[in-house]
Amino acid sequence: MKNRFEKNALDVDRKMIGLFMFGTTCAVLLILSVTLAVNFTSGIRGYVGGEGHWTKAQKESVIHLSQYIISEDESDFRNFKSALRIIMGDRTAREELNKEDYNYEIVFQGFKKGLNHPEDIPHMIQIFDWFHDYGPVKEAIQIWESADYEIDTLVAFADTIHFQIQNEEVSTLQKTEWMRKLNHLDHELTDLELRFSDSMDRMARMLNTGVKWTTIILGLIIIGIGLWLTRRFYVSTKIWTQTIRESENKFRNVINNSQDILFKVNLKTKNYEYVSPALQSMLGYDIETFMAGGMDFILSKMHPDDKDEIQGVVDQYDNIDEKDHLPALEYRLKDVEGNWVWVSSTRNIVRNQQGEPEAIVGTVRDISVRKEQEQKIKKSLEEKELLLQEIHHRVKNNLSIISSLLELQKDGMPEPVQEILSASQLRIKSIAKVHEKLYKSTNLSDTSLDNYISELANEIKKTYHSDKQSIDIQLDVIPVSVSINDAIPIGLIINELINNAFKHAFNGQKSGSLRISLDELESSDQLQMLIKSDGNKLDDDFDIKSSDSLGMTLIQILVKRIHGALNVYQEGKWSVFQITFSLNK
Numbered sequence: 001m002k003n004r005f006e007k008n009a010l011d012v013d014r015k016m017i018g019l020f021m022f023g024t025t026c027a028v029l030l031i032l033s034v035t036l037a038v039n040f041t042s043g044i045r046g047y048v049g050g051e052g053h054w055t056k057a058q059k060e061s062v063i064h065l066s067q068y069i070i071s072e073d074e075s076d077f078r079n080f081k082s083a084l085r086i087i088m089g090d091r092t093a094r095e096e097l098n099k100e101d102y103n104y105e106i107v108f109q110g111f112k113k114g115l116n117h118p119e120d121i122p123h124m125i126q127i128f129d130w131f132h133d134y135g136p137v138k139e140a141i142q143i144w145e146s147a148d149y150e151i152d153t154l155v156a157f158a159d160t161i162h163f164q165i166q167n168e169e170v171s172t173l174q175k176t177e178w179m180r181k182l183n184h185l186d187h188e189l190t191d192l193e194l195r196f197s198d199s200m201d202r203m204a205r206m207l208n209t210g211v212k213w214t215t216i217i218l219g220l221i222i223i224g225i226g227l228w229l230t231r232r233f234y235v236s237t238k239i240w241t242q243t244i245r246e247s248e249n250k251f252r253n254v255i256n257n258s259q260d261i262l263f264k265v266n267l268k269t270k271n272y273e274y275v276s277p278a279l280q281s282m283l284g285y286d287i288e289t290f291m292a293g294g295m296d297f298i299l300s301k302m303h304p305d306d307k308d309e310i311q312g313v314v315d316q317y318d319n320i321d322e323k324d325h326l327p328a329l330e331y332r333l334k335d336v337e338g339n340w341v342w343v344s345s346t347r348n349i350v351r352n353q354q355g356e357p358e359a360i361v362g363t364v365r366d367i368s369v370r371k372e373q374e375q376k377i378k379k380s381l382e383e384k385e386l387l388l389q390e391i392h393h394r395v396k397n398n399l400s401i402i403s404s405l406l407e408l409q410k411d412g413m414p415e416p417v418q419e420i421l422s423a424s425q426l427r428i429k430s431i432a433k434v435h436e437k438l439y440k441s442t443n444l445s446d447t448s449l450d451n452y453i454s455e456l457a458n459e460i461k462k463t464y465h466s467d468k469q470s471i472d473i474q475l476d477v478i479p480v481s482v483s484i485n486d487a488i489p490i491g492l493i494i495n496e497l498i499n500n501a502f503k504h505a506f507n508g509q510k511s512g513s514l515r516i517s518l519d520e521l522e523s524s525d526q527l528q529m530l531i532k533s534d535g536n537k538l539d540d541d542f543d544i545k546s547s548d549s550l551g552m553t554l555i556q557i558l559v560k561r562i563h564g565a566l567n568v569y570q571e572g573k574w575s576v577f578q579i580t581f582s583l584n585k
Contacts, residue, residue, distance in 0.1 A: 029218055036211060043127035044204040046111075046120030047140070048197065050090060053115040055193045057086035058151070062186045065158050069178050072165050080158060084151070089113025091148050094141070097128050136206065140199035147192040154185050261364040264350075267317055267357055270295050282343075282366055284336030303332035303340060320349065320357050330367065342371040402428055426460060426495050446481040449490065449518070453477050456491055457498060457516060464502045471506055473498075476517040480527070486583050489558040490529075496551045496558075497531045497577050505535035505575055515574075526582050532574045544568050 061083035068076035093110030096102045104125070111121045131137035161178055164170055262276040272291045279287055283301075290297060295314055302310055310331055326347040332340045347362035406425050410418045457473050464471070482490070498514065506512045515532040544552050544566065555577075559566045564581030 025222075029222065039123045039126060041204075041207075042120050043123035044200060044207065046116050046124040047127065047200050048204075049120070050111070050114055050116045050124070051193060051196055051200070053086055054090055054147075055190075057083050058189050058193070059186075061087075061154070062182060062189075065154075065161070066179065066182060068158075068165075069161060069175050069182070072170075077158070077162055084155065086114050087148075087151055090116075090144075091151075094144055094148070097125065097132070131203070136199045136203035140196050140203070143192050143196045143199060147189060147196070150185065150189050150192065154189075157181065157185065259366070263362060263364065265295075265317075265360045267320070267359055270314075270317070273359065282335075282364075283333060283341065298333070301334045303334070306331035317360070326360070326362075341366060342368045422463070426463065426499060427492055429459060429495075446483055447487050449480045449482045449487065450475075450477040452487060452491065453494060453516060453518070456494060460495065460498045460502075468510065469506065470511045471502070472511075472513045474513060474515045476515070476519075478519055480518070480583075482583055486562055489561045493529075493555055493558045493579065494531065496555050500551055501531070501533040501535065501575075505533040507536060509535045521580070526580050529579045529581070531577045531579075532571075534573045535575070537573070538568070538570050538575045542568070 061080050064076050064080035064083060067073070068080060089110050089112070091110075093107045093114065096106045096110060107125055108118075108121055111124060112118060116124065127137065128141075132141060157178075164174075258276060258278055259281070260276075261278045261282060262274070263272055264274040265271070266273050271294045275287050275290055277287065279285055279290055293300075299307060299311060299314075310329065313329065326349065329345045329347075330342065331345075332342055335341050343364050344367045345362055345364045347360050349357050350359040350361055352358045406421045406428070410421050413421065454475055454477070457475065461471065461473055494516065498516075501514050505514075512533065512535045515530070517530045517532075519528055520526075521528050544556065547553070556566065559579055559581070562581040562583075564579050567578040567580075569576055569578070
């Protein structure tokens with residue numbers, strides 16, 4: 001009985017809310033309709049009143065100019081100019097409104113100079129914005145423009161009269177001709193003013209008719225919607241009741257047939273208020289027994305390795321945080337037959353009307369199959385890592401064998417051939433060093449570039465070690481990890497440039513310095529590598545692109561391989577090879 005009363009109260013609340021929203025919508029629409037009608041009326045009134053001021057100013061200007069023709073008194077000409085200020089103000093507003101991005105303040109001040117009422121001006125601007133390309137308003141604007149052109153003609157005519165009166169004697173016949181032409185201009189302007197008034201009158205009638213019928217139609221629609229909603233409220237009451245009943249049945253069927261366990265725990269009592277039937281199919285326990293045992297029962301069936309962690313989670317329920325969603329938990333439970341079942345628990349906090357946590361609801365899902373698959377995948381990955389590590393080790397050993405074969409091949413060879421074989425050995429060693437770093441690393445796909453460059457530089461330095469020569473190699477390389485696809489070409493580039501320095505830059509030198517640096521560029525995501533030597537300077541005509549050296553050619557090819565750019569230049573005593581490149585993503 002109580003539940004039924006609560007449902008009826010809820011239905012009444014919904015109906016009241018619906019009726020309130022309906023009434024509010026009606027009021028808003030009516031207010032909007034009336035507001036638009038008032039605004040349009042005010043705008044049209046502004047244009048009609050403005051046309052009256054415009055006409056009066058035009059007539060006054062013609063009268064003053066007529067008096068000036070007769071009297072030749074300069075004050076009459078000044079009065080003519082003064083009368084035109086009203087017309088010029090309206091013209092300024094119209095010309096500014098014709099711009100796509102007009103200045104509102106310029107328009108406002110222009111209309112204000114045209115003696116239009118400040119309260120009408122915003123609505124006049126709105127009329128122009130909305131209807132400047134429509135029927136009567138468009139026609140009125142065109143007439144307005146024509147009238148302004150006629151005013152220009154009147155002003156030019158007045159300036160001609162003023163010039164002649166100021167500079168020569170004017171005959172009575174000439175004045176008569178001026179008066180005739182002035183009357184003609186006045187008639188043309190009067191005709192344009194009448195046409196403008198007629199256009200705005202037609203626009204006013206159209207707007208009034210449109211607003212009237214819009215209000216009528218809107219009122220009929222609102223009445224129709226109100227009648228439909230009223231009938232719908234009464235008819236839908238039974239439908240809502242039936243729908244709720246069906247929804248409850250569907251929800252109950254979903255819960256009863258779900259393979260996941262649904263539960264609700266009271267935070268104050270720490271007892272389960274609800275556990276879905278999936279408990280029996282997943283773990284085999286009776287629901288009544290489970291709920292009676294509460295938290296202690298579930299902890300007693302938990303794997304020893306997971307028990308402490310879950311106990312800590314349960315202890316935190318007394319001081320739960322602000323998040324409604326709690327972290328998912330994975331642990332093992334013993335089923336009724338004594339088997340361990342891996343489960344995943346997802347939980348959310350339920351709060352009371354005061355926003356205080358009162359319960360936890362969640363689901364428990366059997367993830368035993370997923371855990372078994374994870375173990376298989378983990379074992380497979382370990383096997384593949386061992387295999388990849390062995391591959392890197394074998395590649396490194398094979399490269400070392402090739403280097404040793406080249407060492408044997410040098411015996412008995414001419415010195416130029418030995419130098420070529422030695423250069424090939426160093427290139428092979430730079431590649432072997434990458435594979436050595438990889439199989440010794442826990443990460444079999446990336447290698448530490450700073451350590452690799454340091455070891456490679458020391459390896460080459462040992463090759464050129466001599467008591468007669470002391471070359472200092474200085475490194476300034478940022479820590480960065482690169483893939484084998486980047487490490488090998490970078491290593492080969494460094495190998496070629498260091499060898500080039502020992503062969504050419506330090507040839508005949510007892511001492512010298514070789515600086516190798518690698519840093520990030522601040523303005524981009526690129527890296528910059530500098531290899532500088534202070535030995536023999538580069539030739540003035542040195543051009544790496546025209547060099548026929550195998551080493552220089554190889555450097556250019558490898559720089560392209562890492563999508564880089566090479567720049568060679570002399571900086572004081574330092575010969576600099578600058579390489580800017582980006583790592584493969």
